[in-house]
Amino acid sequence: MTTSIFETGMPIDIAGVLANKDRRVAFQREALRSDPNQTLLAIKLNIPGPIKNNAAITQLFNRGVQEFQAALTANGIVVEQLAGWGTVAGNELFLRTITAAAVVKKVAATFEDTTELGRIFDVDVLDGTGHSWSRTELGAEARRCFICNRPAKECARSRRHSVADLQAYIDDMYHKTFDPEEGMTRDDH
Numbered sequence: 001m002t003t004s005i006f007e008t009g010m011p012i013d014i015a016g017v018l019a020n021k022d023r024r025v026a027f028q029r030e031a032l033r034s035d036p037n038q039t040l041l042a043i044k045l046n047i048p049g050p051i052k053n054n055a056a057i058t059q060l061f062n063r064g065v066q067e068f069q070a071a072l073t074a075n076g077i078v079v080e081q082l083a084g085w086g087t088v089a090g091n092e093l094f095l096r097t098i099t100a101a102a103v104v105k106k107v108a109a110t111f112e113d114t115t116e117l118g119r120i121f122d123v124d125v126l127d128g129t130g131h132s133w134s135r136t137e138l139g140a141e142a143r144r145c146f147i148c149n150r151p152a153k154e155c156a157r158s159r160r161h162s163v164a165d166l167q168a169y170i171d172d173m174y175h176k177t178f179d180p181e182e183g184m185t186r187d188d189h
Helices: 016-032 056-076 102-114 152-158 163-178 180-187
Strands: 039-045 080-087 091-097 121-126
Touching: 016 039, 016 080, 016 091, 039 056, 056 102, 056 121, 056 163, 056 180, 091 180, 102 121
Parallel strands: none
Antiparallel strands: 039 091, 039 121, 080 091
């Protein structure tokens, strides 16, 4: 059996995660202040547990970003990259476009719901006022848990699934994406 992708990487505690969130919010605020006529996209992964980044997680992020950018292009949405970083807290990418936030959020929600990699992505879409568009504003369903398909917030709030189970799902996704033969022979979790 293959080793887990979560066996390497530097762990981060909740204080580090919150500090990164503050950094993201400050960056978004400044980007929108410099050009309030834009739609801002903040792209990151939902990675459970203390290991948020390593070479394998970065591979998943980069592949998913390629798929998402292809979806944007297929929908006629032109984006410009503003910034991106990879830290112990995870990988993040910031894009901007002149396309209306509601249109971009629909494409983002479709990517998150209908592609294998999209299930572990979180694409926030902010309009020029700083308003973060939600799926429900567009009449779409709330995010679904990638393990049981219940509402994701419900599973997170109740801690229905262990970190190990959530990581096993992502681990399997990695091996199916980058080593399909190995992914097919792995034990089910």
